[in-house]
Amino acid sequence: MSFFSPYPGRAMFVAFVVLLLSLPAPSAGDQLLCAGANGKYSPNSTYLTSLRSLADELTARAMNSHSATGTAGTGSNDKVYGAVLCRGDSTGADCSGRLREAFGRTIDADSTGAAACALHKDVALYSELYQLRFSDEDFLSASSNAPEWVDGTNLNLVPAADARQFDELVAKLTRSLAEAAAAQPDRYATADVPWSSRESERTVYGLAQCMQDMPPERCRACLNGVGAEIRRRIGSSKMGGAIHGARCTLRYETGTQFFTEAATGQRKGHALLIIATVYSLSVVCTRLLFCVLYIIRRRKRGKINSTEQPKNIDEILRLWKMEDTGSEFSLYDFSQIADATDNFSPGKILGQGGFGPVYKGIFPDGQEVAIKKLAARSRQGLVEFKNEIQLVAKLQHRHLVRLLGCCIHDEEKILIYEYMSNKSLDYFIFDPNRRTSLNWMIRLKIVEGIAQGLLYLHEHSRLRIIHRDLKASNILLDSELNPKISDFGMARIFPSDATQTKTSRLVGTYGYMAPEYAFEGLLSIKSDVFSFGVLLLEIISGKRSAGFQHYGEGEFHNLLQYAWQMWEEERWHEFIDQSIGDEYEPGDMMKYLRLALMCVQVKAVDRPTMSDIVAMLSSDDITVPEPRQPAYSYTRVDVSVNINLSCTRNDITLTTTDGR
Structure with missing residues (x-):
């Protein structure tokens, strides 16, 4: 039987019917629920004013976290409780746009000129990609999902x-x-x-x-x-x-x-869905055909050039060894690394870094090292890899983890660092038992060491470097609990004469990002200052910023909000980690808390530089300015x-x- 039909129209129709029968049943669409028992509000009431204010706030916050809750109003007649949620795989702009439109449908007028659930105090709107609810009742503290x-x-x-x-x-x-x-x-x-x-x-x-x-x-x-x-x-x-x-x-x-x-x-109906699906399938098939042809072509070309690649690598490695003769930075053989890690035994794994596992290795002379094996998916070229690690190797400071060398074997790229016996700061500070070993004096030493390391990166190294991922897990502790900043995989070299730059590629960690970087991609040394402020709040409180929620007075507060509330209400002692006890001087603690709040100000210009911070930490004669309300914004990195x-x-x- 021939594959080609003499009746192309009939074949197309049969394919269309088969496709139609294979499609899943469609979703029922949005669902709008109006609770009549809660009554209605007047068109020009203070309840409507509170509702509009809350809608704007929740929509803005959801752009960065996909979820937000809050309240607006103070009295029994105008207080509104609200919650919004966008599906976790949606973009921030898409989430914000859909929520803004949804609030418009439930509060203002739709295309027919009337608002859905017009003037109802209790409304819930559900969709496949987003949802919202507002009410005059406190459903946020209830356990019900209704x-x-x-x-x-x-x-x-x-x-x-x-x-x-x-x-x-x-x-x-x-x-x-x-x-x-x-x-x-x-x-x-x-x-x-x-x-x-x-x-x-x-x-x-x-x-x-x-x-x-x-x-x-x-x-x-x-x-x-x-x-x-x-x-x-x-x-x-x-x-x-x-x-x-x-x-x-x-x-x-x-x-x-x-x-x-x-x-x-x-x-928009079955027809549009079916047409879109047929079109998508044709596009996919076309692209798949081009991909197959491209792969075949690349394989043929690879057979011609495969003999040239090893020569290029061998030449680079030979020159590299010549360049690094007499240097403290070493190029290791793969057999040395394999022997030091018992052939990368799972029992030697210290942790999982952002780009691959980290192993503990022991060389024949007894030297202990940390060995980071970069994931094979990394496409960084050999020459670029060499330039990058030689740059990092030149960063010599007592509060930066020292890069000892590297190893290249086939497509494997391996970095060798000095070994830190006490793991990382988060191993101690967020554990209720282990953090008792970090008294206030040790925490001060850690804070001052981190500040010195950042100051070196920003002002005293050969090139100005912004770390971009400063957090507790990237602060390693040596045998005497001295801090060392690690993981420069996301670091950015910054022109010495520039104040800021803009990037479209955001990297970093949820909970530590400065708002101007998270929202607009604006990067400066003040981005690291913001992260330092969050880290300082974590060290003082013993609480992790990411995921922290404190419920009080009908609202949930993140770590920055909670710290500001305690500071404003002069209850700052409630923010302090209880395991510290009362061994600190109240004046000193207030100084450090004030400094942390200064570092997390909304505007970058209001934050101190690391030079200012080091000066404030080392002198009692310099007064830390009174902070204003800090930034509450976080971004989410998937x-x-x-x-x-x-x-x-x-x-x-x-x-x-x-x-x-």
């Missing part, structure tokens, strides 16, 4: 013979998602499960998300409750379903990876983390987003 929207996204039935197995799979998937989402600072997790039925092999995808202000145990309980609700109200014999609630949401789909990218628009859980027949792979 009101909920039960969405049968794919009501196709699993074959009866496979129903039991599918039911167990969905139950295991939802439980795993609940655990993973609760463990993440952004309370968001996705998963995929290969499912083998008697008829076919498919993948079941799942997504779980809570409001970020929820403690892990409340998030876990909420999602487990929703998981049970899905099985009861939708039935896990259905191929897809979701429940969206005021505090958490859970969804699973069979054969459709719905969470890879946020949709760019609402679905990093994929795979967690494998063993199952009886299927492997569940969880993918969550977190700060690096």
